[in-house]
Amino acid sequence: MPAQIATATPVAHAALLGLGVYRPRRVVPNAEIVDRIDSSDEWIRTRSGIEARHWADADETIVSMSTAAARDALEAAGVTAQQIDAVVLATSSQMVLGPSAGAVVATELGMHDTAAFDVSAGCAGFCYALANAANLVRAGQARHVLVIGVERLSDLLDQDDRTCAFIFADGAGAVVVGAAEEEGIGPVAWGSDGSQTAAIKQDKDFQQYFAEVAEAEATGGHAERPYIRMNGAAVFRWAVTFLEKACRDALDQAGVTVEDLDAFVPHQANGRITDALLRALHMPESIAVARDIAQTGNTSAASIPMAMEQLLRSGESKPGDTALLLGFGAGLAYAGQVVRLPAIS
């Protein structure tokens, strides 16, 4: 008889225990970027809802921004770094392929021998990471998990690209996930569609770029580095037609109706996408709606924790409120879940 393999001891419920964010020091108003993309403050505000964004300085790295956000999340949760059993970090703009940023952040926070890994799911990254963290806790594989969403998208921006230069931005958000007496993180509704890869993508891979550099060196030409590119209209169309179903799926799985919600925290992609989802879902006007995009821009995997923090900091929402989160973007990938909002420090 082969030896029986034991399973970890599961716990019934997981919840968001604390939240922290890092907003880069440098604020970039629309006025600073409009000339290079032949745009206007008014066009950007009305078409996207963005008034300003934060772009990181050299010392505000993926690791340093994550570490700062994580410290605040730990403090808000009343949990020490030593109590964290796993770090799950979502990003699409870490320029180092190895080691994982999560492992470096864990060490920066003073953790030893802690499981750590990165998740790449574009702007859905935070909700993907959160789903995995909640399942690790419920399965009894980790007592506490630190989930981080972080981006330095300014590194991937072609400053002359009219579609992307005004949208994408930098920042970090982190939450601590742990066991709870009642459920605080509903089942995830998620998916992806690789057939729509062209809608948002890095325009060339590094092998192509190196080949172009070699050719440029041989011919005296110029090699353009890889940038993020987006077919804005295609993504917009997908978001306003497909994502209503994702929201309804997350609500149904959690056994919650739109009327039960206190807050809606969609990925901060475009204020008009948020408005379209509010209409499609017939959300009551009493629901607090995250509008962090106005001052923060689109920070991809960081946008949902940053937007949650803005709602809590402003007093529009309070810890314990029931919120629907929805991440969506490159992949095209999406993930959403109903949560109870955490404490902030």
Ligand code: UT7
């Ligand atoms: O986070 C990942 C997920 N990303 C998203 O969800 C982003 C989704 N897409 C969007 O948010 C929108 O598509 C954008 C904000 C990127 C663009 O807004 P749009 O309303 O879809 O603009 P468009 O590309 O359809 O262009 C409309 C017009 C065009 O002019 P004509 O042909 O109507 O004369 C464009 O040339 O606006 C023009 N235009 C601009 N004008 C000033 C396009 N970009 C700009 C610009 N400034 N930056």
